Amino acid sequence: MMNLPCAKDMKMKDIKKNIRSLFGRFFDFLYPPACVGCGVLLDDVGAFCPECLSEYEQEKQRNCPHCFRVLQACDCPTAEMRKRGAKHLYKVFPYHPTNREKKTNQLIYALKDMHLYHASKFVADEMYMSLLLGDVRLSDYVLTYIPASKTRMVKRGYNQMKMVAKCLGELGGCPIEVPLYRTREGTPQKSLPTSKRFENTKGIFSVKKSSSVAGKKYIIIDDIATSGATLMAAAATLREAGADRVIFATAALTIRTHI
Numbered sequence: 001m002m003n004l005p006c007a008k009d010m011k012m013k014d015i016k017k018n019i020r021s022l023f024g025r026f027f028d029f030l031y032p033p034a035c036v037g038c039g040v041l042l043d044d045v046g047a048f049c050p051e052c053l054s055e056y057e058q059e060k061q062r063n064c065p066h067c068f069r070v071l072q073a074c075d076c077p078t079a080e081m082r083k084r085g086a087k088h089l090y091k092v093f094p095y096h097p098t099n100r101e102k103k104t105n106q107l108i109y110a111l112k113d114m115h116l117y118h119a120s121k122f123v124a125d126e127m128y129m130s131l132l133l134g135d136v137r138l139s140d141y142v143l144t145y146i147p148a149s150k151t152r153m154v155k156r157g158y159n160q161m162k163m164v165a166k167c168l169g170e171l172g173g174c175p176i177e178v179p180l181y182r183t184r185e186g187t188p189q190k191s192l193p194t195s196k197r198f199e200n201t202k203g204i205f206s207v208k209k210s211s212s213v214a215g216k217k218y219i220i221i222d223d224i225a226t227s228g229a230t231l232m233a234a235a236a237t238l239r240e241a242g243a244d245r246v247i248f249a250t251a252a253l254t255i256r257t258h259i
C-alpha cells in the first residue's frame, strides 16, 4: 500500500517531532534538515529553501520607528524597557503574534516547538550579525539565557535558547553561563497585558550560590522580546549581584510593541 491512513501519518509526525526534541543535532545528522517554511529537504546549510529565504529576507526589512534603521541594525529597546533604563536590545526580525504564515514566525516555531539544530544555528548566525552591526565585541561578554520555568521544561524537555547560545558562543568566542534560576513559576507572560508583565516578573530570578557574577559583562539572549519584562528582571538580578554591564539580544521583536 502506497498511501498510509491519515491518522497514522499524524502519529508518525508526532513521533518524529518528539524524537527531534530529544536528539536535536543528532537527528539533523540522520535526517537531512528540511526548510522550516515549507518542509522541502535542504541540500544547503541554513533554515530555509531559496523561495522561503527570499520571503524571510523581505519580512525582515522592517524599519525601527525610533531610529529608522532596519531592525537587525538597530539596538533600540522597547519603550517599556527604555523607560526602565535599558539602552541596548539587538534583534533580527519582527514577530507577528497572530500570523502563522510568516516565515519569520515559522522560524520561531521551529526553534520553540521542534528544537531543530539547523534553525538554532540559523538564528544564532542572524543574532551574531546584529551584534556585529552594533559593534558589540562578543569576546568581552559572557553569554546567558533566560532559565525556563519548570512547567515549560516538563512540557518541552529543553530550553530552546540553550542550543542558540552554544552556536552564538562558538561564533563570538564567548563563554556561556547560566547564573540565574527561577524563584517561582509566575503567570505566563503571554496571558498578561504589558502593564502587568513587569509586576509579574519582579524578583522572579535569583543568582545561584555557585555562580560568580560580579564584574562580568553579560549578553542575555532570548527568542522573542515583547515588553522586555523578563529580560529586565533577569538584568536587574545580575546587576544587583554586581554585574558590570548587561545588554540584550533576541531573535525577534513582537511588532505590536512600541519602540
Ligand SMILES: [Zn+2]
Pocket (backbone or CB within 6 Å): 035, 036, 037, 038, 039, 040, 048, 049, 050, 051, 052, 053
Ligand atoms: Zn521553503
Ligand SMILES: [Zn+2]
Pocket (backbone or CB within 6 Å): 064, 065, 066, 067, 068, 069, 074, 075, 076
Ligand atoms: Zn531603532
